[in-house]
Amino acid sequence: MSYVLGLKCRECGQTYPQKGVHVCELCFGPLEVHYDYVAMRGKVTRESIQAGPHNLWRYRDLLPIDGEPRSGHHSGCTPLKRARNLERALGVQELYLKDDSANYPTWSYKERVVSVAVTKAVELGYDTVGCASTGNLANSVAAHAAIAGLKAFVMIPHDLEQGKVLGSLIFGPTMVRIRGNYDDVNRLCSEIADKYKWAIVNVNLRPFYTEGAKTYGFEIAEQLGWRLPRHTVCPTAGGTILPKIYKAYREFIDLGFVADNQPKIYSAQAAGCNPVVEAICAGRDLIKPQKPRTIAKSIAIGNPADGYYVVQAVRHSGGWGADATDAEIIEAIKLLARMEGIWTEPAGGATLAAAIKLIASGRIPRDESICVCITGNGLKTVEVVVDQLEPPDSIEPRLEAFDRFIARHAAGEAPPLPVAVSTGT
Amino acid sequence: MAVKIRIPTPLRQLTKGVDLVEVSAGNVEGALQQLCAKYAGMDKRLFKQPGELNRFVNIYVNDEDIRFLENLRTPIQDGDDVSIVPAIAGG
The missing domain is CATH 3.40.50.1100 (Rossmann fold)
Structure with missing residues (x-):
């Protein structure tokens, strides 16, 4: 059970049942999850939250899931x-x-939105999740899909950092690099969500996703x-x-x-x-x-x-x-x-x-x-940062060599204290 | 100029499921006006008032957002592809 009443357009107030839709059919405004806050009174409390698990699902009464969480059992509760x-x-x-x-x-923070979206995707009966991503979201969708046993399609701009590309591929999704910037990828995903009946987490599952x-x-x-x-x-x-x-x-x-x-x-x-x-x-x-x-x-x-x-x-x-x-x-x-x-x-x-x-x-x-x-x-x-940091010296494995290094190091410039930005306007 | 307008899912109930609508116009505004003339209710979905799109409606000519071109006055050529895309989130 949950306290969700349904979806509601942020612009015109039109209401919808919970399903994989993200824009209002009347005005194109974004849909948002609508809760029964009155019913929460006295039931959802600081104590009920504190009694919950040490992960983001401790707040599940304020999240749009009806069944049990499918992933994110170790997400959230960051320092x-x-x-x-x-x-x-x-x-x-x-x-x-x-x-x-x-x-x-x-x-990244994306674990929060993806934990909710992947759980919701399973609830709504999807077997494939996807996203348009600048990298972090793709990483998270790939990993959480693996956890929940869903197929994953992740779409990214073609020029992302290698760490973000590998950080998705390792989890085994289908990844597509799109020759364009993120906004191009996003637009394509909107059309993909229309055509292939997938749960694109930041498109047709957006109302649930963003709640995370x-x-x-x-x-x-x-x-x-x-x-x-x-x-x-x-x-x-x-x-x-x-x-x-x-x-x-x-x-x-x-x-x-x-x-x-x-x-x-x-x-x-x-x-x-x-x-x-x-x-x-x-x-x-x-x-x-x-x-x-x-x-x-x-x-x-x-x-x-x-x-x-x-x-x-x-x-x-x-x-x-x-x-x-x-x-x-x-x-x-x-x-x-x-x-x-x-x-x-x-x-x-x-x-x-x-x-x-x-x-x-x-x-x-x-x-x-x-x-x-x-x-x-x-x-x-x-x-x-690779070109922003001084590469370290290498020396022979002898104490004299280390002594010479220390002498050179002491004679060299002291590393600047990194507070230059503190006077920025 | 004959162009195709790509209709997104949320608007297809108005077009009875049709996802590509062919119209003939000299610029984006003309093309959208024809679309509105063809399908009842379309006008309210797309335009806040004449000459002003609703906040969450993005229009593309081929691969370019019309806000980087000449907005509603963006000229269109034979065979151009006009897309209506709802705004979406991400990162």
Whole structure:
């Protein structure tokens, strides 16, 4: 059983039963899962959540599944880390990192949405799942399909990082590289979903899929001791996660699990693909699509489907947006690694760099709690740092050789402290 | 100019299941207007008001989003492929 009433169009309110549809037949607006929050009162509680398993299914009462979970039994419950070193470097009082680079089994936030989508695909009777992906989603779909015993078709742009390609292939899906950018892949998948009756997780299962992203926000709140950070900085690509984190916060507020501290949410993008941040900063609702040019491929989506809802959530919360150049992204990746021991992909670098700018510009006050969303793992994108790190010396296996190395090393330049981005505007 | 318009699933109930509709027009707006004239209810699905598409409707001519071309005024040639694609999520 679940608390799901059905699907409802976010634009015109038309309702639909639970099935593999994602847009309203009346107005093309996106469909969203609609819950019976009244029935949850007194039954869904902090205690009922705490009694649940140590994975994202502890929040299943707030997720759209009717039967038992088919995957994700080890996904979610990732670290929320107090970033003491970054606090000192950036001059802020309370900074947290929600670290989905440690999400299992494919090291990104996508485990959350895919666990729900794959479970729903089985419930709805599909035998094949698929996706359009910039890499992380493909990895996750391939792995979770393997777990649930489904066939997987994953479609990616032709120029992805090798780690992201291999990170899917190892799980045995059918992978197709599409000669085009993500937006081209996305469009093709929309037509594929129409023609082949497959569960394309981010197309016809989108209403269920996106709900999984709420667990990222639920975890932040629970791990902070049932309170919300005042400021949350989140990357934006297609626009799934940011509105869902905000929705998670609002649901916990409405259910009385956390106090309403009027949480503000901020969108981070790469400067080379910033259609949402551009709209936020210009005070526009309209998203102008772009042709992406950035190393942050996982967030290089020039025509973000849910961009409009990102703008709405940011504006409603009183937040803002910021973007980061490729150079700033790389600096921030190094800063995060050297200060906090987390190796993130360029999306995480863009998010930290954007947070630093929002702090420097005074948009985010230094004396209030801040959470930076790290949603992907740097091991998949070694290409972006391979030329940025000094290759190590090699020496003969003798102590004198090592002594000479130490003498050379001491005489050489001290490695620069990686705080260059902290004064960014 | 004779062009084919690709109809996505959510709109096929209006076209009685037809997925390719042939029309003849000089630009995208003309082509869509013909489509709307042919099928009752299409106009409300595609257009917020005359000359303005609904927020979640994407139109492609061949492989290019018309927002990178000349929007509704984008000219079309004989044999062009016009697609109506609902916005979708991902990453």
